[in-house]
Amino acid sequence: MAVLSPSRTDFRYLQLSRSIEQQIRDGVWKCGDKLPSVRSLCREQGISMSTVLQAYLELEKKALIESRPQSGYYVSYWHRQLPPVPGASQPSALSEVSEPDDMIRKVYSQLGREGLVPLSLSVPCDALLPVAKLNKAMIAAMRELPGSGTGYEEVQGYRPLRRQVARWSLSWQGHLNEEDIVTTAGCMNALSLSLMTLTRAGDTIAVESPVYFGILQLARSLGLHVLELPTHPQTGVEPDALRAAVKGGKVKVCLLVPNFNNPLGSCMPDAHKKEVVEILEYYGVPLIEDDLYGDVYFGDARPRSCKSYDESGNVLWCGSVSKTLAPGYRVGWVAPGRHKEALIRLKHYHSIASATLPQAVIASFLENGRYEHHLRRLRSTLQANAFQFIRAVSRYFPEGTRVSRPQGGFVLWVELDPRVQTASLYDAAIRQGISITPGRMFTLQQQYHHCMRLSYGHIWNAELDNTLKRLGRLVHLELGA
Amino acid sequence: MAVLSPSRTDFRYLQLSRSIEQQIRDGVWKCGDKLPSVRSLCREQGISMSTVLQAYLELEKKALIESRPQSGYYVSYWHRQLPPVPGASQPSALSEVSEPDDMIRKVYSQLGREGLVPLSLSVPCDALLPVAKLNKAMIAAMRELPGSGTGYEEVQGYRPLRRQVARWSLSWQGHLNEEDIVTTAGCMNALSLSLMTLTRAGDTIAVESPVYFGILQLARSLGLHVLELPTHPQTGVEPDALRAAVKGGKVKVCLLVPNFNNPLGSCMPDAHKKEVVEILEYYGVPLIEDDLYGDVYFGDARPRSCKSYDESGNVLWCGSVSKTLAPGYRVGWVAPGRHKEALIRLKHYHSIASATLPQAVIASFLENGRYEHHLRRLRSTLQANAFQFIRAVSRYFPEGTRVSRPQGGFVLWVELDPRVQTASLYDAAIRQGISITPGRMFTLQQQYHHCMRLSYGHIWNAELDNTLKRLGRLVHLELGA
Numbered sequence: 001m002a003v004l005s006p007s008r009t010d011f012r013y014l015q016l017s018r019s020i021e022q023q024i025r026d027g028v029w030k031c032g033d034k035l036p037s038v039r040s041l042c043r044e045q046g047i048s049m050s051t052v053l054q055a056y057l058e059l060e061k062k063a064l065i066e067s068r069p070q071s072g073y074y075v076s077y078w079h080r081q082l083p084p085v086p087g088a089s090q091p092s093a094l095s096e097v098s099e100p101d102d103m104i105r106k107v108y109s110q111l112g113r114e115g116l117v118p119l120s121l122s123v124p125c126d127a128l129l130p131v132a133k134l135n136k137a138m139i140a141a142m143r144e145l146p147g148s149g150t151g152y153e154e155v156q157g158y159r160p161l162r163r164q165v166a167r168w169s170l171s172w173q174g175h176l177n178e179e180d181i182v183t184t185a186g187c188m189n190a191l192s193l194s195l196m197t198l199t200r201a202g203d204t205i206a207v208e209s210p211v212y213f214g215i216l217q218l219a220r221s222l223g224l225h226v227l228e229l230p231t232h233p234q235t236g237v238e239p240d241a242l243r244a245a246v247k248g249g250k251v252k253v254c255l256l257v258p259n260f261n262n263p264l265g266s267c268m269p270d271a272h273k274k275e276v277v278e279i280l281e282y283y284g285v286p287l288i289e290d291d292l293y294g295d296v297y298f299g300d301a302r303p304r305s306c307k308s309y310d311e312s313g314n315v316l317w318c319g320s321v322s323k324t325l326a327p328g329y330r331v332g333w334v335a336p337g338r339h340k341e342a343l344i345r346l347k348h349y350h351s352i353a354s355a356t357l358p359q360a361v362i363a364s365f366l367e368n369g370r371y372e373h374h375l376r377r378l379r380s381t382l383q384a385n386a387f388q389f390i391r392a393v394s395r396y397f398p399e400g401t402r403v404s405r406p407q408g409g410f411v412l413w414v415e416l417d418p419r420v421q422t423a424s425l426y427d428a429a430i431r432q433g434i435s436i437t438p439g440r441m442f443t444l445q446q447q448y449h450h451c452m453r454l455s456y457g458h459i460w461n462a463e464l465d466n467t468l469k470r471l472g473r474l475v476h477l478e479l480g481a
Numbered sequence: 482m483a484v485l486s487p488s489r490t491d492f493r494y495l496q497l498s499r500s501i502e503q504q505i506r507d508g509v510w511k512c513g514d515k516l517p518s519v520r521s522l523c524r525e526q527g528i529s530m531s532t533v534l535q536a537y538l539e540l541e542k543k544a545l546i547e548s549r550p551q552s553g554y555y556v557s558y559w560h561r562q563l564p565p566v567p568g569a570s571q572p573s574a575l576s577e578v579s580e581p582d583d584m585i586r587k588v589y590s591q592l593g594r595e596g597l598v599p600l601s602l603s604v605p606c607d608a609l610l611p612v613a614k615l616n617k618a619m620i621a622a623m624r625e626l627p628g629s630g631t632g633y634e635e636v637q638g639y640r641p642l643r644r645q646v647a648r649w650s651l652s653w654q655g656h657l658n659e660e661d662i663v664t665t666a667g668c669m670n671a672l673s674l675s676l677m678t679l680t681r682a683g684d685t686i687a688v689e690s691p692v693y694f695g696i697l698q699l700a701r702s703l704g705l706h707v708l709e710l711p712t713h714p715q716t717g718v719e720p721d722a723l724r725a726a727v728k729g730g731k732v733k734v735c736l737l738v739p740n741f742n743n744p745l746g747s748c749m750p751d752a753h754k755k756e757v758v759e760i761l762e763y764y765g766v767p768l769i770e771d772d773l774y775g776d777v778y779f780g781d782a783r784p785r786s787c788k789s790y791d792e793s794g795n796v797l798w799c800g801s802v803s804k805t806l807a808p809g810y811r812v813g814w815v816a817p818g819r820h821k822e823a824l825i826r827l828k829h830y831h832s833i834a835s836a837t838l839p840q841a842v843i844a845s846f847l848e849n850g851r852y853e854h855h856l857r858r859l860r861s862t863l864q865a866n867a868f869q870f871i872r873a874v875s876r877y878f879p880e881g882t883r884v885s886r887p888q889g890g891f892v893l894w895v896e897l898d899p900r901v902q903t904a905s906l907y908d909a910a911i912r913q914g915i916s917i918t919p920g921r922m923f924t925l926q927q928q929y930h931h932c933m934r935l936s937y938g939h940i941w942n943a944e945l946d947n948t949l950k951r952l953g954r955l956v957h958l959e960l961g962a
Contacts, residue, residue: 126628134631135623138838142616147607150615150807185666185811185832192831200704201682218830223681326631328837330666349699350673351666355836356809357619 012047013054013300020055024064024075035065035073054300061298061405063387063394082394086402086415086451088238091209091228093245095445099220103423104213104441110430117458117467120437122262122410123327124457128381130374134326134361137370141360149356155348157183157333158359164366165319165333172294173308174317180335182344183354186327187292187320190334192218193350194288194316195253197336197343199224203252206245206285208237210413210442210451212262215255215290226444227251233404233413236261236268239275246283253286259303260293263413263442263453265406267303277309286339287315292323295375297408298383313337321362323410324378325371329358382410385456392465396472398479410457415439415450420478422452428474434467493528494535494781501536505545505556516546516554535781542779542886544868544875563875567883567896567932569719572690572709574726576926580701584904585694585922591911598939598948601918603743603891604808605938609862611855615807615842618851622841630837636829638664638814639840645847646800646814653775654789655798661816663825664835667808668773668801671815673699674831675769675797676734678817678824680705684733687726687766689718691894691923691932693743696736696771707925708732714885714894717742717749720756727764734767740784741774744894744923744934746887748784758790767820768796773804776856778889779864794818802843804891805859806852810839863891866937873946874935877953879960891938896920896931901959903933909955915948 023029036044041052056073059065066076107120142148156162162181169176184190199205201223207215209228219226227250230241236258245251256276258268268276280287289306297303307317316339320332331354336343347353365371389412393403397416404413416422422438429436439451458464504510517525522533537554540546547557588601623629637643643662650657665671680686682704688696690709700707708731711722717739726732737757739749749757761768770787778784788798797820801813812835817824828834846852870893874884883896897903903919910917920932939945 123633126632129628129631131629131631135629138623139620142619147610147809148612148616150610150612150809151607152604152808185836188830189832196702214830214833217826221677221827221830322833327633328628328631328834330832330834330836345698346702349669349695349702351670351811352695352803353809353811355666355811355839358836358838 011300013051014058016045016047016051016055017058020059021062021064024059029075031075033075034071035075037072060387061383063391066387076391082390083397083401083403085405086233086413088230088232089209089447090230091443091445091447093227097226097444098446099444100213100441101217103438104217107426107435107437107441110435113433116433116435117464118435119454119467120435122453122455122457123323124378124410125459127459128378128457129326130370133370133374134365137361137364138357140364141357145356145360149360151356153353153356153359155353156344157181157354158356158363160367161331161359161363162333164363168366168371169335171302172291172305174305175308176335180340181333182336182340182347183359184320184332184334184347185330185351185354186322186332187290187318188214188218188332189330190318190320190332191215191255191288191290193343193346194318194334194336194339195219195222195224195255197339197346198253198286198288198316204250206242206251206254208256208261208264209445210263210439210448212257213441216444228443228445231261231264231266233264233266234407235272236264236266237272237276239272239279242276243279246279246285249283251285253288254280255288255290256306257290257292258306259291260296260406260409262293262409263411263437265404265409265411265413267407270304273304273306274309277306277315281312281314289315289317291317291319293409294319295324296379296382296410298379298386299407303408307335310337313339316343324375325362325365326358329362330355331358331362382456385458385460386412388460388465389454389456389468392468393472396469397475398472401475410455412454412456414452414454416452416475417479418450420450420475422450425452425474425478428478429471432470432474434471436471492781494532495539497526497528497532497536498539501540502543502545505540510556512556514556515552516556518553538779538781538864541868542864544872547868563871564878564882564884566886567714567894569711569713570690570928571711572924572926572928574708578707578925579927580925581694581922582698584919585698588907588916588918588922591916594914597914597916598945599916600935600948600952601916603934603936603938604804605859605863605891606940608940609859609938610807611851614851614855615846618842618845619838621845622838626837626841630841632837634834634837634840636834637825638662638835639837639844641848642812642840642844643814645844649847649852650816652783653772653786655786656789657816661821662814663817663821663828664840665801665813665815665828666811666832666835667803667813668771668799669695669699669813670811671799671801671813672696672736672769672771674824674827675799675815675817675820676700676703676705676736678820678827679734679767679769679797685731687723687732687735689737689742689745691744691920691929693738694922697925709924709926712742712745712747714745714747715888716753717745717747718753718757720753720760723757724760727760727766730764732766734769735761736769736771737787738771738773739787740772741777741887741890743774743890744892744918746885746890746892746894748888751785754785754787755790758787758796762791762793762795770796770798772798772800774890775800776805777860777863777891779860779867780888784889788816791818794820797824805856806843806846807839810843811836812839812843860889863937866939866941867893869941869946870935870937870949873949874953877950878956879953882956891936893935893937895933895935897933897956898960899931901931901956903931906933906955906959909959910952913951913955915952917952
């Protein structure tokens with residue numbers, strides 16, 4: 001049904017990175033060797049600086065090389081292979097529901113502990129946020145807004161913010177305008193409004209598996225049944241599995257996180273996105289697309305959204321800046337397609353309007369290129385962190401550990417030896433001041449007991465390396481090694 | 482069942498005001514006469530300044546006297562009686578549902594019109610808000626909060642705000658502490674969370690009648706049935722009517738606005754509040770108390786809330802500063818009693834947390850006495866406005882018009898000759914740039930067609946007087962006079 005988009009393997013930088021990778025694996029370059037400088041490779045190969053940089057970035061992402069500031073690129077590939085990637089999940093279609101609420105509550109109740117290393121929080125730490133610039137924008141907003149933003153805003157949302165979000169949609173090949181957007185109190189609120197618009201208690205929604213536990217809790221609080229779909233840690237939900245699930249007519253709504261899914265870090269290929277949109281359109285099942293992490297990509301460009309393939313208004317595209325600028329501002333949005341009027345009414349009934357000032361601050365941030373500027377730094381920090389985390393897991397965790405290769409976002413999915421129970425690993429870790437997220441939190445079924453999610457939205461340093469070392473030791477202990 | 486609290490008629494200032502009222506009605510004092518100065522009355526009667534002032538305030542509220550700045554108090558009672566107060570409402574228990582949504586949408590769609598006099602908006606106009614002081618508090622909050630408030634706040638809400646709201650509860654004889662409070666995105670969001678915590682689609686809730694249309698829309702969006710209770714424009718819902726309604730066991734939740742109900746302006750007497758709490762406790766029906774307007778009283782003290790009589794945690798007390806400080810901040814709260822844990826969970830699932838900075842600003846406002854200072858001015862402005870509006874209606878509207886006597890809040894309920902349809906009056910008024918709220922919006926039944934709500938949350942001036950004059954002329958025209 002779907003037509004494949006032109007393969008990315010045609011890009012020059014990918015050809016280059018593949019050649020160098022082969023040489024590294026063949027031992028032409030050895031661990032510690034310095035690679036040719038970007039400038040010299042440009043000249044040699046007759047290609048642009050950015051192509052070389054992108055090729056090196058690709059290799060860095062694969063943990064084959066590393067950049068040392070003021071020095072250059074070095075081979076970091078060593079005798080031991082990086083851990084393999086987990087396989088696609090196999091949730092059951094008929095499993096009994098078993099809520100992970102007690103575990104979730106336990107993990108949350110500990111988060112306020114002094115000195116805790118919160119590897120369980122999938123948000124950027126304070127140090128990664130542009131606080132001073134946001135403050136400046138807040139003062140400007142108070143000066144410029146009528147009544148300094150004390151008055152009620154339009155129900156649909158602050159118009160300049162809607163305009164900026166619409167403009168920003170160009171980055172994922174969207175073609176929205178300000179009338180398409182409704183602002184919300186963060187992305188969860190966008191998901192909540194979308195689900196409340198489309199479903200009633202007793203309906204079934206289809207989601208990825210593992211899936212962010214907040215989505216499970218939201219769905220259950222609305223009395224919804226949840227169908228978990230097989231999901232691949234690199235490519236996300238399989239279109240065929242989705243088709244099989246919606247064919248029966250029982251699925252009322254599909255809710256997916258196609259870009260840098262939490263907790264897998266997977267990114268659905270464009271061809272899959274297109275196919276998913278076509279399938280859901282065909283079967284008349286609306287798609288709620290949670291694109292919260294899309295701006296935090298490690299590749300060469302922002303991935304497209306499913307919404308960019310949506311021609312009928314069947315996709316409700318949700319986003320926010322809670323993961324990139326200011327979680328505490330509670331600014332998010334949804335482009336609800338043909339469900340716009342119903343969703344605006346619901347927003348009005350349940351909260352009248354969104355807070356004015358935070359919306360104005362985010363609008364000005366998007367407008368002046370400050371957002372893109374900030375993202376560039378955030379992305380490269382997170383990409384390096386992901387690499388460090390994967391390497392640390394490879395070093396400190398037992399053989400047989402599998403780790404996702406996030407292509408963006410904040411989190412790593414780690415699959416341990418099936419004998420390790422991450423619920424009990426959690427207890428051991430919290431005693432050492434480390435908070436992890438047990439895999440069982442990401443499903444309503446009895447699965448992922450031996451998995452966990454680690455957030456790398458922190459500043460990398462020796463202490464963090466040591467934290468992962470201690471965590472690895474605990475895993476060894478759980479295995480009785 | 483209920484024991485009457487000591488009658489207010491014992492207060493000295495009320496005795497004084499009654500004596501003067503009698504003299505005015507008896508013609509001892511005539512329209513335009515200057516009353517004794519506050520100081521001289523003090524001396525004569527051997528009472529305190531504040532007692533005299535309160536007595537004069539009482540008379541002012543009844544439109545018997547008026548204060549002229551720098552001059553004193555003058556009798557303003559004139560040959561024509563003030564219009565009578567409407568009787569208690571008589572909604573049917575068995576009426577078919579008829580949604581007023583189209584009319585509500587029509588009224589809202591016109592609100593953005595340039596130059597409109599929005600007598601349909603029950604909020605204070607910008608000029609009545611302490612904008613500069615709020616801005617100052619915002620800058621201080623950015624300086625003082627960790628991460629300048631960019632981080633996620635506790636789900637239950639910003640602790641200093643919860644503490645201040647708890648302290649403030651002393652003003653209505655509450656005894657809350659910071660653990661009792663959950664912050665929300667405004668009062669409607671508090672009502673929404675409360676209803677979602679307590680009900681499922683198909684349940685029935687009992688409300689006042691007429692009732693704020695937003696409550697009807699919220700309830701309908703959750704699939705709830707609405708039972709409208711007979712309500713008196715001065716004392717609110719009759720406890721006996723409530724008892725009869727909940728006796729049957731069909732009412733799942735009761736949602737009332739006991740203080741300065743919108744649209745009636747009624748204030749339930751303490752004895753009724755106590756009785757209502759006892760009835761609902763006895764029948765196991767939770768009470769959601771919307772106390773949004775409680776701080777905007779025209780009397781000598783803030784009225785108590787039903788919550789102040791609640792010993793078992795059966796009352797969910799909701800409030801906000803949307804009507805007093807900053808609608809656009811979206812800061813509200815609920816003290817959910819024994820339903821706290823369930824409500825916090827729901828808040829978490831649907832919106833993660835509330836925006837941090839606006840909560841911090843409101844907390845500091847409450848803490849430093851700036852709120853009380855602001856309220857004093859706001860109350861006296863609104864009380865004077867209410868008086869001016871009632872007098873204008875009395876002057877310009879046809880004989881037979883009835884008007885509520887709000888004891889606080891922002892709105893007037895006007896009952897016209899039954900031959901006047903306020904839906905068509907709305908059309909005529911909007912053509913003249915005046916927006917009113919037709920009575921039909923405040924019910925799901927076929928009633929209040931000849932009623933309307935007028936908001937006096939504006940700065941009073943000759944233009945506004947003229948607006949009411951023009952409106953009165955339109956009513957005359959509708960009557961064919």
